[in-house]
Amino acid sequence: MTVRVGVIGGGQLARMMIAPAVELGLDLRVLAEDEGMSARLAATAVGDYRDLDTVRAFVRDVDVVTFDHEHVPQEVLRALVADGVRVHPGPDALQYAQDKLVMRARLAELGVPQPDWAPVDDAGELQRFIDDHGGGAVVKTPRGGYDGKGVRVVRAGGEADDWFAGLAEGEALLAEELVSFTRELAQQIARRPGGQMVAYPVVETVQRDGVCAEVIAPAPGAGARVQEVAERIGLSIAEGIGVTGMLAVELFETDDERLLVNELAMRPHNSGHWSQDGAVTGQFEQHLRAVADLPLGHPEPRSPWTVMVNILGGPEQGALEDRFASAMSEHPGAKIHTYGKSPRPGRKVGHVNVTGDELDDVVYTARAAAARFL
Amino acid sequence: MTVRVGVIGGGQLARMMIAPAVELGLDLRVLAEDEGMSARLAATAVGDYRDLDTVRAFVRDVDVVTFDHEHVPQEVLRALVADGVRVHPGPDALQYAQDKLVMRARLAELGVPQPDWAPVDDAGELQRFIDDHGGGAVVKTPRGGYDGKGVRVVRAGGEADDWFAGLAEGEALLAEELVSFTRELAQQIARRPGGQMVAYPVVETVQRDGVCAEVIAPAPGAGARVQEVAERIGLSIAEGIGVTGMLAVELFETDDERLLVNELAMRPHNSGHWSQDGAVTGQFEQHLRAVADLPLGHPEPRSPWTVMVNILGGPEQGALEDRFASAMSEHPGAKIHTYGKSPRPGRKVGHVNVTGDELDDVVYTARAAAARFL
Numbered sequence: 001m002t003v004r005v006g007v008i009g010g011g012q013l014a015r016m017m018i019a020p021a022v023e024l025g026l027d028l029r030v031l032a033e034d035e036g037m038s039a040r041l042a043a044t045a046v047g048d049y050r051d052l053d054t055v056r057a058f059v060r061d062v063d064v065v066t067f068d069h070e071h072v073p074q075e076v077l078r079a080l081v082a083d084g085v086r087v088h089p090g091p092d093a094l095q096y097a098q099d100k101l102v103m104r105a106r107l108a109e110l111g112v113p114q115p116d117w118a119p120v121d122d123a124g125e126l127q128r129f130i131d132d133h134g135g136g137a138v139v140k141t142p143r144g145g146y147d148g149k150g151v152r153v154v155r156a157g158g159e160a161d162d163w164f165a166g167l168a169e170g171e172a173l174l175a176e177e178l179v180s181f182t183r184e185l186a187q188q189i190a191r192r193p194g195g196q197m198v199a200y201p202v203v204e205t206v207q208r209d210g211v212c213a214e215v216i217a218p219a220p221g222a223g224a225r226v227q228e229v230a231e232r233i234g235l236s237i238a239e240g241i242g243v244t245g246m247l248a249v250e251l252f253e254t255d256d257e258r259l260l261v262n263e264l265a266m267r268p269h270n271s272g273h274w275s276q277d278g279a280v281t282g283q284f285e286q287h288l289r290a291v292a293d294l295p296l297g298h299p300e301p302r303s304p305w306t307v308m309v310n311i312l313g314g315p316e317q318g319a320l321e322d323r324f325a326s327a328m329s330e331h332p333g334a335k336i337h338t339y340g341k342s343p344r345p346g347r348k349v350g351h352v353n354v355t356g357d358e359l360d361d362v363v364y365t366a367r368a369a370a371a372r373f374l
Numbered sequence: 375m376t377v378r379v380g381v382i383g384g385g386q387l388a389r390m391m392i393a394p395a396v397e398l399g400l401d402l403r404v405l406a407e408d409e410g411m412s413a414r415l416a417a418t419a420v421g422d423y424r425d426l427d428t429v430r431a432f433v434r435d436v437d438v439v440t441f442d443h444e445h446v447p448q449e450v451l452r453a454l455v456a457d458g459v460r461v462h463p464g465p466d467a468l469q470y471a472q473d474k475l476v477m478r479a480r481l482a483e484l485g486v487p488q489p490d491w492a493p494v495d496d497a498g499e500l501q502r503f504i505d506d507h508g509g510g511a512v513v514k515t516p517r518g519g520y521d522g523k524g525v526r527v528v529r530a531g532g533e534a535d536d537w538f539a540g541l542a543e544g545e546a547l548l549a550e551e552l553v554s555f556t557r558e559l560a561q562q563i564a565r566r567p568g569g570q571m572v573a574y575p576v577v578e579t580v581q582r583d584g585v586c587a588e589v590i591a592p593a594p595g596a597g598a599r600v601q602e603v604a605e606r607i608g609l610s611i612a613e614g615i616g617v618t619g620m621l622a623v624e625l626f627e628t629d630d631e632r633l634l635v636n637e638l639a640m641r642p643h644n645s646g647h648w649s650q651d652g653a654v655t656g657q658f659e660q661h662l663r664a665v666a667d668l669p670l671g672h673p674e675p676r677s678p679w680t681v682m683v684n685i686l687g688g689p690e691q692g693a694l695e696d697r698f699a700s701a702m703s704e705h706p707g708a709k710i711h712t713y714g715k716s717p718r719p720g721r722k723v724g725h726v727n728v729t730g731d732e733l734d735d736v737v738y739t740a741r742a743a744a745a746r747f748l
Binding site: 023 | 376377389392396397398399415416654655663668669671672676695699702706707709710711712714724729
């Protein structure tokens with residue numbers, strides 16, 4: 001009676017669930033968008049995750065459903081739940097990762113610290129928000145943004161006119177104050193359906209061009225207070241919105257040592273990739289344990305430091321294998337994870353994890369190994 | 375241009391290559407003996423590995439061939455090599471894992487320390503060997519033995535008559551002196567086709583009923599001299615017989631602190647499973663790196679101690695999942711690896727790895743987690 005876990009979406013997150021699924025003895029089945037996706041080894045169906053019939057046919061042969069991404073429409077998710085399918089995270093939780101306005105409103109109810117925000121539905125409202133918040137704002141499309149897409153820093157109400165023009169009746173954009181932050185952190189939480197939760201150490205994330213470039217675990221210099229606050233925020237959100245599986249909470253750390261919630265992700269997240277090699281239980285294994293309702297594993301780090309550096313596709317196509325061999329040869333202690341994607345400039349095609357006792361050495365080695373792919 | 379690695383045999387060793395193959399971006403393809411084998415997720419063909427046509431059809435779509443076991447006949451291996459197929463380890467090396475008499479003769483040529491031995495082809499010869507070696511001997515069938523099968527301790531020449539009766543013209547049994555050993559050790563070596571080698575720390579293996587039950591890495595109390603001797607033996611053998619991939623050398627440590635070679639395995643081996651969670655580079659990843667001719671990874675331990683305990687099928691069928699949940703719940707730091715096999719009394723269905731700073735705690739936790747499956 002092997003538990004069959006169905007993953008909707010065939011990207012690298014689904015791919016990275018394959019290894020722990022094999023070791024845990026779970027039967028992983030993936031509904032991929034196309035042939036040849038990252039998670040092709042476990043793909044049992046190819047089709048459109050927005051189409052209820054396609055998704056219904058896929059879930060017929062699984063015991064529990066989870067996700068590679070947060071884009072499955074609420075109608076589809078709610079129909080599955082009505083069919084009696086176990087869906088983790090469920091639609092009630094996922095809506096907060098799907099719509100940033102809904103998320104902001106819920107975090108306010110939960111009393112979780114976050115930047116000042118407001119829905120704005122035209123340039124005039126945006127201008128008033130800017131005037132009230134020191135002459136600038138971050139504008140976000142509530143839905144569909146990722147890796148810096150759908151996010152814009154503005155100084156005038158007219159700088160989001162193209163987005164306002166695209167809004168349907170009753171829709172709004174999200175305006176947020178420009179937070180003066182010293183760095184970005186991320187807190188990972190895992191939660192089982194019954195409520196069991198574990199918290200990972202808070203990590204520092206370094207973004208470049210709106211894309212996560214590097215993660216240091218644990219966050220250097222984060223004392224017990226910062227860890228405790230980050231953990232409390234993460235646990236409150238996971239509990240408050242009923243997440244099942246992994247939750248990533250992206251946080252700003254401000255000049256005055258406050259932590260403010262930036263974004264949420266309800267799945268394994270780039271800021272948690274370090275845990276594959278750096279924690280007793282990696283986030284992909286933990287996500288599977290949580291969604292299959294198995295006891296959670298220890299989230300503790302296995303080394304004083306782990307650094308993750310993303311591998312981005314370089315300007316040249318095709319030579320990825322040679323660059324792998326070079327990185328492996330120069331850095332035999334680096335753990336290289338590949339996504340089975342053809343490289344394109346700026347596209348994430350893998351990541352490197354390095355662990356060790358001395359942060360300087362670990363950062364240097366992780367960057368040097370990843371740089372072999374440029 | 376993803377490298378396609380073909381594995382002949384669909385058992386748990388092939389299964390445990392799946393996780394690192396995904397992370398390394400290798401395309402693993404398995405020729406399984408049957409449907410539903412441990413490595414079914416990566417099975418691209420089902421058929422008889424003794425049949426040249428079956429194997430030839432399988433290897434047509436791979437770049438390099440390796441093995442889950444050592445039973446592929448020499449004729450098949452040599453035909454592949456003649457076809458120009460890259461086979462690792464190759465037939466010249468594999469013959470020493472396939473025939474213990476050939477192995478003993480070659481180790482003697484290499485000057486590697488081993489128990490006294492002789493080929494014996496009837497009860498009279500065996501009796502003379504026993505008389506010359508203190509009144510006892512170990513008799514082995516040179517081919518096809520594993521996990522204690524094909525091995526017998528005898529005190530009289532007539533105690534192997536059934537085996538003598540089964541010998542063909544020109545065949546013999548292997549007689550070995552009964553070594554007075556204090557414990558058993560194992561040394562893992564990885565070797566690339568070009569000759570690059572790395573040595574793992576020497577480990578202690580605990581056998582029960584001829585089956586590996588427990589491994590402690592590194593071997594407790596093994597000083598620099600024992601590590602150095604074990605490593606030198608391992609490297610001499612790997613080099614001397616031209617192994618490619620992983621080599622496991624099982625060793626006796628004697629009362630007078632000598633190390634004598636007991637058995638060889640040319641593949642990832644039970645005595646190396648600890649390295650999946652306990653070393654920077656696990657043996658399954660290392661084997662794939664070696665056979666795909668990629669640079670080898672660091673073999674160093676990641677924790678002061680790692681203990682591996684095998685999970686054997688208990689007297690009851692079917693309740694394996696419940697026992698898993700219980701083990702995971704009581705021991706959230708234990709890494710549980712399952713083989714996707716239905717449990718039978720005494721059958722290896724998985725193993726547990728536990729790492730930590732204090733050997734007593736690590737041994738206790740690993741045994742306690744594995745005991746949840748009994």
